[in-house]
Every structure is written in structure tokens, then in C-alpha cells.
Amino acid sequence: MMNSCNTETVNNKSDQPLLLENQVCFPLYSAANAVIRAYRPLLKELDLTYVQYLVMMVLWQDDGISVKKLGEKLHLDSGTLTPLLKRLEAKELLHRKRSEYDERIRVLLLTGKGQQLKENARSVPDSMVCKLQLNTKDLIALKELCEKVLTTLD
Secondary structure, three states, X not given: OOOOOOOOOOOOOOOOOOOHHHOOHHHHHHHHHHHHHHHXXXXXXXXXXXXXXXXXXXHHHOOOOEHHHHHHHHOOOHHHHHHHHHXXXXXXXXXXXXXXXXXXXXXXXXXXXXXHHHHHHOOHHHHHHHHHOOOHHHHHHHHHHHHHHHHHHO
């Protein structure tokens, strides 16, 4: 099956397209895993996993968001999101309740403990910037490229 896209590989070895070192996906996958591993010790102090941290960041910005909108924002399906939210609720960081405007809609509300956790999490982004050892320009470029890939593939 021929593809009309530009199939030039990263290392320009187009005669060997299945070489691992010619793939963009592998360093992207490995880098994502390395970043998540780097977060672990920082998030352990908060008693959060990386995905739980993402949920909390959304709630710190948009308390009262619907479960559906949260899933869209984090690119997570309900099968992943539901057990994740139950664990955060068991930790008493959030409450799930029916919307006052439409009882079919579930909304997420931070508890006092969930709001307080934000203060303890404030140092995490700066700690990660130090671990990554990239300048601001490179960090912005990396973020923009990742967003472009995500937008293209979504």
C-alpha cells in the first residue's frame, strides 16, 4: 500500500525504513516514559500518580468541570477516567456529583484537601524544568511540536 505522504526517514536511510533509529515514534515514546519516570519522586511526595497529577492540574484550573470535558482535555476515555476519579475521591481530593443544571452530567469538585494539595504541588513544574535541563526556547518548541503531533493525530 503506497502512501502519498513524504516517507523520508529521520536518518535519510530510505532503503531501510524499518530501522529503529529511523523512527520518530521510538524517541518520542522513550522520552515520554523518561519524563513520567522523572515525575515519580516528585509526585510520590504528593501521593499522586502522573495521571492523577494531570487530573488535579485541570481541577485546580477549572474546579467543577464535567467528567466528559475532563476526558476530552486529557484525551482519556471513560474506562480509564472512572477508576482514576474513584481513587482520587477515595483520597478525599475531589467529589463527583450530578450537575445542578443537568442531572445526566457528572461534575468534579475539589475538596479542601484537594485545594490545599495545590500549594504542595507548586514546586513540581520548576523541579521538572531543572531535571530536563532545556532552555525556555527549546521547552516551548518541544511543547509546540508535541501539540502539533497530537492535533494532527486526534
